[in-house]
Amino acid sequence: MKRFVKQCDVLFISHKHRDHIDKGVAQEFIANEKPVVAATQLWEDDPIFEKITHLKREADIKQTLQIQNGKIKLEVVIYPGHQMSGTLNNVPLVFTPEGISVSQMGDQINEGDFMVDYSWIDNVAKKYHVDILLPPCWTNELYRIVKGFNPELVIPGHENELGHPVDDRVPFWGDTKFLELTNDDLYRSDYHVIQMTWGESFHYIPVKK
Numbered sequence: 001m002k003r004f005v006k007q008c009d010v011l012f013i014s015h016k017h018r019d020h021i022d023k024g025v026a027q028e029f030i031a032n033e034k035p036v037v038a039a040t041q042l043w044e045d046d047p048i049f050e051k052i053t054h055l056k057r058e059a060d061i062k063q064t065l066q067i068q069n070g071k072i073k074l075e076v077v078i079y080p081g082h083q084m085s086g087t088l089n090n091v092p093l094v095f096t097p098e099g100i101s102v103s104q105m106g107d108q109i110n111e112g113d114f115m116v117d118y119s120w121i122d123n124v125a126k127k128y129h130v131d132i133l134l135p136p137c138w139t140n141e142l143y144r145i146v147k148g149f150n151p152e153l154v155i156p157g158h159e160n161e162l163g164h165p166v167d168d169r170v171p172f173w174g175d176t177k178f179l180e181l182t183n184d185d186l187y188r189s190d191y192h193v194i195q196m197t198w199g200e201s202f203h204y205i206p207v208k209k
């Protein structure tokens with residue numbers, strides 16, 4: 001774990017659920033003076049709360065985050081996402097100094113009458129160029145989300161999630177048939193989608209825009 005933290009500049013935690021958080025990891029980042037950015041629902045009654053960076057959850061505001069002890073200023077938009085209505089789910093869009101923009105969506109999902117997040121999801125690409133989008137594979141309207149971000153590359157996450165019970169791990173073949181989702185619309189589209197498994201890496205070459 002310490003070796004992983006050593007390689008990272010910042011930790012973004014999307015939301016409070018246990019398959020997405022680990023206090024020991026967050027503490028290791030903080031001990032090494034590396035920022036931990038999270039939504040306010042995390043560890044509210046814990047002393048670690050004061051050490052967490054709570055950026056504004058606002059679409060279309062680029063905020064600055066100092067990393068590497070202030071040597072680098074990272075630009076980031078924290079989209080005000082949700083996992084259903086009850087859980088705040090931060091969706092950061094990070095712009096690296098190397099010119100790559102990447103967004104990991106945590107467990108972003110809207111359902112039923114609660115479709116509020118499409119007010120920003122549908123408009124991301126109108127303002128920003130997104131290189132890499134990492135959405136949860138089981139989310140509703142995955143194709144609509146991808147069209148909103150219009151990324152160069154999609155890497156669905158939460159595939160074969162080992163932190164889930166067996167019936168809820170979402171196998172690679174299961175996104176459409178098992179969950180009755182619209183993922184096939186994405187897979188059949190012209191978007192570049194790559195499904196990855198543990199330990200794999202992918203060399204992304206930035207698209208000049």
Ligand SMILES: [Zn+2]
Pocket residue numbers: 017019020106107158
């Ligand atoms: Zn999850």
